[in-house]
Amino acid sequence: MLAQIGITIAQWLVVVLGAPVLAGVIRKTKARLQGRRGAGIFQPYWDLRKLLVKEVVIAENTSWVFRLTPYVAIGTMLLSAFIVPVLTTAAELQFLGNIILLMYVFLLSTFFLALAGLDAGSSFGGMGSSREMAIAALAEPTVMIAIFAIALRAGSTGLNEMINRAASDPLLLLNPGHLLAFLSFFIVALAETGRLPVDNPSTHLELTMIHEAMILEYSGRYLALIEWASFIKLFLFLTLLGNIFFPWGVAVTLQPGAVAIGVFALVIKLGVLALGLAVLETALAKLRLFRVPELLSGSFMLALLAVISFFFLR
Amino acid sequence: MLNSAAMLTLLAASLMLFAGGAAGALVFDRESGRCRRMTHGLALCGTVLVLILGIAGLTGNSFELLLPRILPLAGGLALGLDRLSAFFLLTIAVGVIPSTLFAVGYTRQYRQEQALLGFALNVFVPAMMLVVLSRNVLTFLVFWEAMSLASYFLVMTEKDRDETRSAGWLYMVMTHAGLACLLIGFLAMLQATGSFSMPEWARAAEGVDSGVRSLVFLVMAAGFLSKAGAIPFHVWLPRAHPAAPSHVSAMMSGVMIKLGVYGLIRIGFEWLGPGPGWWGVLIMIVGAVSALLGVLYALIDSDLKCLLAYSSVENIGVILLGVGAGLVFRSYNLGSLAALALMAALYHSLNHTVFKGLLFLSAGSVVHVTGTRITEEMGGLLKRMPHTGAFFLIGSLAISAMPPFNGFISEWLTFQSLLLSFRVPEQFINLVFALCIASLALTAGLAAACFVRAFGITFLALPRGQAVEQAHEADWTMRTSMGLLALACLTLGVAPVLALRVLSGAVNEFLGAAPDLSFDWSNIAAASAFGTIAPLWVAVILALLMLAAWVGLRVYGANFSRRYYETWGCGRAVQTADFEYTAAAFANPFKRVFAFLYRPVEETEIEAHSESRFFVKTITYRHESRSIIEDSIYAPIVATVRRLAAKARTVQSGNVHGYLLYILAALLTLLLFAK
Numbered sequence: 001m002l003a004q005i006g007i008t009i010a011q012w013l014v015v016v017l018g019a020p021v022l023a024g025v026i027r028k029t030k031a032r033l034q035g036r037r038g039a040g041i042f043q044p045y046w047d048l049r050k051l052l053v054k055e056v057v058i059a060e061n062t063s064w065v066f067r068l069t070p071y072v073a074i075g076t077m078l079l080s081a082f083i084v085p086v087l088t089t090a091a092e093l094q095f096l097g098n099i100i101l102l103m104y105v106f107l108l109s110t111f112f113l114a115l116a117g118l119d120a121g122s123s124f125g126g127m128g129s130s131r132e133m134a135i136a137a138l139a140e141p142t143v144m145i146a147i148f149a150i151a152l153r154a155g156s157t158g159l160n161e162m163i164n165r166a167a168s169d170p171l172l173l174l175n176p177g178h179l180l181a182f183l184s185f186f187i188v189a190l191a192e193t194g195r196l197p198v199d200n201p202s203t204h205l206e207l208t209m210i211h212e213a214m215i216l217e218y219s220g221r222y223l224a225l226i227e228w229a230s231f232i233k234l235f236l237f238l239t240l241l242g243n244i245f246f247p248w249g250v251a252v253t254l255q256p257g258a259v260a261i262g263v264f265a266l267v268i269k270l271g272v273l274a275l276g277l278a279v280l281e282t283a284l285a286k287l288r289l290f291r292v293p294e295l296l297s298g299s300f301m302l303a304l305l306a307v308i309s310f311f312f313l314r
Numbered sequence: 315m316l317n318s319a320a321m322l323t324l325l326a327a328s329l330m331l332f333a334g335g336a337a338g339a340l341v342f343d344r345e346s347g348r349c350r351r352m353t354h355g356l357a358l359c360g361t362v363l364v365l366i367l368g369i370a371g372l373t374g375n376s377f378e379l380l381l382p383r384i385l386p387l388a389g390g391l392a393l394g395l396d397r398l399s400a401f402f403l404l405t406i407a408v409g410v411i412p413s414t415l416f417a418v419g420y421t422r423q424y425r426q427e428q429a430l431l432g433f434a435l436n437v438f439v440p441a442m443m444l445v446v447l448s449r450n451v452l453t454f455l456v457f458w459e460a461m462s463l464a465s466y467f468l469v470m471t472e473k474d475r476d477e478t479r480s481a482g483w484l485y486m487v488m489t490h491a492g493l494a495c496l497l498i499g500f501l502a503m504l505q506a507t508g509s510f511s512m513p514e515w516a517r518a519a520e521g522v523d524s525g526v527r528s529l530v531f532l533v534m535a536a537g538f539l540s541k542a543g544a545i546p547f548h549v550w551l552p553r554a555h556p557a558a559p560s561h562v563s564a565m566m567s568g569v570m571i572k573l574g575v576y577g578l579i580r581i582g583f584e585w586l587g588p589g590p591g592w593w594g595v596l597i598m599i600v601g602a603v604s605a606l607l608g609v610l611y612a613l614i615d616s617d618l619k620c621l622l623a624y625s626s627v628e629n630i631g632v633i634l635l636g637v638g639a640g641l642v643f644r645s646y647n648l649g650s651l652a653a654l655a656l657m658a659a660l661y662h663s664l665n666h667t668v669f670k671g672l673l674f675l676s677a678g679s680v681v682h683v684t685g686t687r688i689t690e691e692m693g694g695l696l697k698r699m700p701h702t703g704a705f706f707l708i709g710s711l712a713i714s715a716m717p718p719f720n721g722f723i724s725e726w727l728t729f730q731s732l733l734l735s736f737r738v739p740e741q742f743i744n745l746v747f748a749l750c751i752a753s754l755a756l757t758a759g760l761a762a763a764c765f766v767r768a769f770g771i772t773f774l775a776l777p778r779g780q781a782v783e784q785a786h787e788a789d790w791t792m793r794t795s796m797g798l799l800a801l802a803c804l805t806l807g808v809a810p811v812l813a814l815r816v817l818s819g820a821v822n823e824f825l826g827a828a829p830d831l832s833f834d835w836s837n838i839a840a841a842s843a844f845g846t847i848a849p850l851w852v853a854v855i856l857a858l859l860m861l862a863a864w865v866g867l868r869v870y871g872a873n874f875s876r877r878y879y880e881t882w883g884c885g886r887a888v889q890t891a892d893f894e895y896t897a898a899a900f901a902n903p904f905k906r907v908f909a910f911l912y913r914p915v916e917e918t919e920i921e922a923h924s925e926s927r928f929f930v931k932t933i934t935y936r937h938e939s940r941s942i943i944e945d946s947i948y949a950p951i952v953a954t955v956r957r958l959a960a961k962a963r964t965v966q967s968g969n970v971h972g973y974l975l976y977i978l979a980a981l982l983t984l985l986l987f988a989k
Contacts, residue, residue: 052872059881061776061889063696065707075860079852095837096855097847100729101717105852107762108716114766118895120881121693121775126895133766134903137759144729144755148748152736157845217881221872225863293907304748311736311744 003254008082008093010259014266015081015239019231020044022238022270027202029278044231048224056220059120069116070218070225076109077232084236085243087262088251089160098157099147103140106192109229110136117214128213131289135198135210138293139191142184142300149181149306150244159244167247177313180306182245187299189237191292194230196281198292210289235270238277242269318377321395324367325377325447331360332440339432346428350421353432357439358414364443365407371400372816378449388452389510395447397820401660402446402576404816408802409569409667410439412795416675417561419791420682424559427471431559438464438565445573450510451500458496462489462541465570468562469554481553488540488550495537496577499530503585506530512585519587527586531593534581542574544634545604546943548627552611555626556619556687560678563619567626568671572663575633579656582641583825594641595746597634602753605631607943609757610908613764614901614939617687618677621768622670625713628757629666633659635750636728639735646738649827651731654840657821657829658727661813665712665720665806672709672799676702679788679796680772684781689768689897694777698785703773705796710765712803715758718853720806723838725758726847727831730840734830760904767900776891808853811835898937905939912939 024041031038058066082093083102097105110132117129151157153175154165172178191198194211203209215226243250249265251258287295335356342349375395382390395403414435421431441461448454466489470482504510506526507518519527540547551571555563582593608627615621636659643652679702680695681687696703712719715726732754735747777783787793806813814833822828830841839846868874881889905912917936923929965976 052867052870055873056876057879058876060878061694061881063774065696065774071860071863074863075856078859078863079856082855095846095848096852098845100726100845101847101852104715104717104722104726107714107759108711111711111714111716111762111766114763115770115774118766118770118900119774121889121891121894122881122883123893123895124882126770126900129766129770130895130900130903133763134907137756137763137904138907140759141752141755145748145752148733148751151733151844156843157730157733158843161843220876221867221874224872225867289903290906300752304752307748308745311741 004092007088007091007254007259011086011088011091012078012081014086014263015084015232015235016078019235020048020228022235022274023231025271026274026278026281029275030281033278033282044227048228051219051224051227052221054220056222059122059217061121062116062119062217065112066116066119066217067222069112070222070229072112073109073229074225076105077229077236080105080236081232083159084239085159085163085250086239087259087266088254089163090252090254091160094158094160099159099162100144100157102159103143103147106233107136107140109233113214113226116218117216120217122217124213124216128210128216131210132214135191135292135296138296139188142188142296142303143192145300145303145307146181146185146188149177149303149310152307152310153177159240163243163247163250164252166244167250167252172247177306177309178245180302180309182241184299184303184306185245186241187295187302189241190280191296193234193237195234195277197284197287197295200286203286238270238273239266242266242273318375321367321370321375321377322379324363324370325393328360328363328367328443329440331356331363332436335360335436336433339429339436343429346425349428349432351418353428353436354414354418354421357432357436358411360436361407361410361414361439364403364439365411367395368400368403368407371395371403372397372820374819385452385456389450391453392449392511393444393447393453394449394513397816397823398576398579399446401664401817401820402572403443405572405664405667406439406442406446406569408664409671410565412671412675412799413561413564413568414439415798416564416678416792416795417559419789420561420678421559423682424471430467431471434464434467435562438468442570442573446576449512451504451512452510454512455493455496455500459493461570461573462493465562465566469558469566471559471562472557475557477553478557481550481557485550485554488547492537492540492547495533495540499534499537499581502526502530502533512580516584516587519585522587524590527589528593531581531586531589534586535578535593535597538574538577538581539600539634540574542571542578542630542634543627544574544600544630545607545627546947548604548608549941549944549948551627552615552620552623555623556617560619560674560681563623563678564671564674567623567674568667571626571630572633572667575630575637575659575663578634579637579659582637583644583656589641589645591642591645591740591743594638594643594645595743596638597641598638598746598750601631601634601636601638602750603631604628604634605757606753606760607911609760609764610904610911611941613760613767613904614898614912616689616897618680618689618692618768618772619674619687621689621764622673622677625673625761625764626666626670628761629662629670629713632725632728632754632757633662633666635659635754636662636731639728639731639747639750642735642738642743643731644825646740646743648737649825650830651734651737651841653818653821653825653827653829654727654734654831655731656825657814657817657831658724658731660817660821661727661810662721662724664813665724665803668799668802668806669709669712669719669721672705672796672803673713675792675796675799676706676709679792680706680785682788683785684779686779686781689771691779692772692777692782693775693891693894694773695782695785696773698777698782699773699787701793702788702796705793705800706773707769708800708803710769712807714762714765716762718807718849718856719803720810721803723807723810723849725754726845727840728754730845734841734844763904767897771895771897771900775894776889778891778894808850809835810838810849814838911942913942914939 114129117125154162199210251262338352379393384391444457543551612624640652640655712721715721919934
């Protein structure tokens with residue numbers, strides 16, 4: 001019991017406190033790849049601290065929805081941090097829900113952010129909201145079909161079972177369905193977390209930004225909460241990619257040794273994925289907004305192929 | 315436990331209350347206020363009895379009633395109550411009670427039409443109740459038609475408007491085309507089994523040729539789907555529902571169309587006996603198409619009530635996905651999965667009644683105070699109508715299947731039952747299910763976008779017109795009714811255990827198989843551990859974490875001072891509503907992505923000053939999208955009917971002698987055949 005509570009809190013803290021540093025590592029790597037020195041990997045923490053001591057400026061036209069949204073954004077991500085198995089699949093708090101719940105909790109946060117984007121009455125916010133919802137909606141079928149592909153092999157939509165089942169399969173990486181599902185889920189993760197080539201997280205050019213346009217009116221502690229929430233979302237998506245598709249090292253028991261290996265494995269997986277993301281973001285340009293649906297339908301076809309391969313190879 | 319006599323007393327008492335309401339409408343024709351309070355009050359009391367009857371039925375009470383003296387030609391008036399009927403009685407009551415309460419305040423604006431509204435309402439509600447209880451052909455058809463006619467008169471309340479009249483006419487045509495389909499099916503089954511009683515068909519169906527049963531299924535499914543508003547039979551729905559007063563829209567969208575689903579469930583699972591798998595596949599395809607196209611049309615509509623009507627088409631689609639999946643599973647002898655899928659469909663149907671009722675009622679109070687249904691003219695209403703706005707937000711979250719509201723639970727159940735389809739050992743069926751999962755997921759995403767747009771453009775930012783600026787909150791009856799429904803959205807979302815318990819009882823009795831679902835106060839688990847969820851804990855922990863974030867900021871010592879300042883706008887001089895993102899602009903990415911479906915026609919006219927073309931005087935922008943279904947299916951039918959009608963006109967010469975000749979010819983023909 002004590003071990004359960006301990007590991008649950010430990011996992012949650014790893015996500016919540018580790019998320020900014022992951023963003024920092026990606027930024028640093030990107031900077032080095034682009035020939036810049038870049039800020040230190042702990043810069044996101046200093047940014048958050050700076051935002052927290054700043055005064056909040058609120059647009060006059062806004063309603064309580066605008067002031068509630070940052071709390072919904074951080075609340076949903078803090079909740080998700082309990083659900084995703086980060087270090088071990090033996091933690092029991094994942095009874096809260098399966099991967100479908102997780103995706104809907106993410107959508108809930110997007111829903112409120114999009115409302116807040118409309119609330120200030122500026123064109124930028126509305127534009128961001130509209131585009132964000134379009135991408136979220138178009139990504140949804142791929143997410144579900146990729147989940148279906150994984151659930152078919154795992155015989156479950158529970159995150160723990162999915163990871164345990166994948167870990168017990170020695171020929172995992174030779175399975176075409178697994179690789180196809182990974183590719184499609186990877187593309188969706190890029191879209192959902194607002195990374196290149198779908199959205200550029202570091203742009204502040206009005207006509208190209210999506211997520212940043214939507215949260216343009218936020219400042220001070222509200223902005224800090226929203227930024228933190230998006231760091232956590234990125235962390236969770238990369239963890240899902242790492243743990244579901246490359247399940248080695250995730251602790252199946254609460255033995256201290258196993259958990260230590262879990263920590264080690266997590267750091268390596270996230271490091272590799274962060275490096276991959278940085279290389280990708282350096283090599284790729286942002287897609288035109290109306291080319292994004294083509295990218296997403298491509299990833300949908302990959303996911304569907306993963307499902308078909310299961311049914312025809314069984 | 316209640317005995318059968320007590321149940322019948324309840325039924326009779328509720329019918330008497332409705333009859334009293336109808337009579338009151340005629341007696342107090344001249345006194346608008348008294349008529350309004352009396353008719354709606356009595357309808358409300360009658361519906362409360364329906365609710366009690368439904369709850370009694372769901373807890374295992376039942377009755378059978380046969381009155382051979384009434385309708386003697388066709389085996390008398392036959393009524394009966396089982397758990398499935400009781401569940402639909404519950405759905406009816408849950409939708410009707412808040413709507414009639416709302417109507418007490420809302421119908422104040424209809425001074426002239428009070429008697430008609432009251433009378434039609436007091437026919438409409440008991441007719442729906444009796445449809446669900448009907449146990450033989452003629453009983454069913456009589457009440458089905460009474461329901462359609464009463465709702466027609468309710469739709470026609472604002473009959474002075476051209477739009478309403480054409481909507482009413484279309485509704486009349488479509489509902490009778492549906493009735494004709496049902497008649498054909500009923501008569502064919504009558505011929506095949508020799509019985510008027512539907513429960514007897516279920517027993518005799520095994521002996522009937524399967525080809526005949528399949529044909530009957532197709533014809534009757536078309537009839538029921540046209541009432542349910544599934545694509546391609548939906549054309550009347552987005553016209554008739556918005557044209558009706560809002561409490562009627564809530565009842566039609568929330569309740570009446572569910573009776574189409576009820577009929578479909580009865581024929582698919584019971585009356586026509588066990589059918590082949592393709593029945594289910596067909597219903598699933600209709601469901602997937604309805605869900606997707608329904609939400610896509612809702613997404614671009616700028617009329618608030620039209621949008622909600624299209625979203626009803628979408629939700630019927632989601633329900634049909636569950637029903638169709640159930641039919642497929644049953645044909646492969648996967649009884650517990652069939653029960654799970656049907657349970658998901660029924661739960662979504664109850665949920666849709668709750669949140670669509672809530673949305674139509676709150677849209678109604680917005681339309682009531684602003685005098686417009688066009689979202690582009692609204693904005694900023696959350697500050698002027700704080701309660702209505704909050705209720706609309708709750709409804710929007712629920713219909714977009716956001717946890718912790720009720721829509722999420724039923725959509726989650728639907729997903730679970732579709733995902734479990736891998737147990738069907740047939741690759742073609744597996745593929746159909748995969749595509750249905752994808753379309754349901756896309757529907758969910760688009761629904762979220764649709765309701766961000768609906769709520770955001772209507773209630774947030776700045777008001778776009780004078781009437782909207784002076785809007786005020788609705789009266790207490792209207793707010794109470796919305797509050798009840800909002801509470802139901804939350805309750806059915808965080809504590810679904812009660813609803814799940816009665817539903818699994820009902821489905822178990824109906825299909826003879828327990829659903830593959832275990833649940834208690836906090837947990838739901840589909841197919842042992844295939845998918846689990848703890849809605850109550852999710853809600854509690856989410857709320858606690860949001861609070862913790864606030865407390866955490868306080869403890870950390872974050873800067874809590876705030877300053878109000880104008881919205882940033884790239885250096886423009888003053889912020890007005892003209893700078894706001896419009897509903898059309900919000901929907902534009904979707905219009906471009908799905909252009910093959912919308913086939914938009916856009917016209918932009920720019921009038922410039924004579925001195926320089928860079929000084930623009932006016933810009934007119936017109937946008938229109940054509941309905942692909944109306945153009946490709948209905949337009950040819952209408953054209954053919956018109957051509958035939960023009961030909962038939964030559965027979966009608968206006969010459970009295972000619973008409974006498976027709977009569978003679980008809981008489982001779984009859985005599986010839988009568989022998």
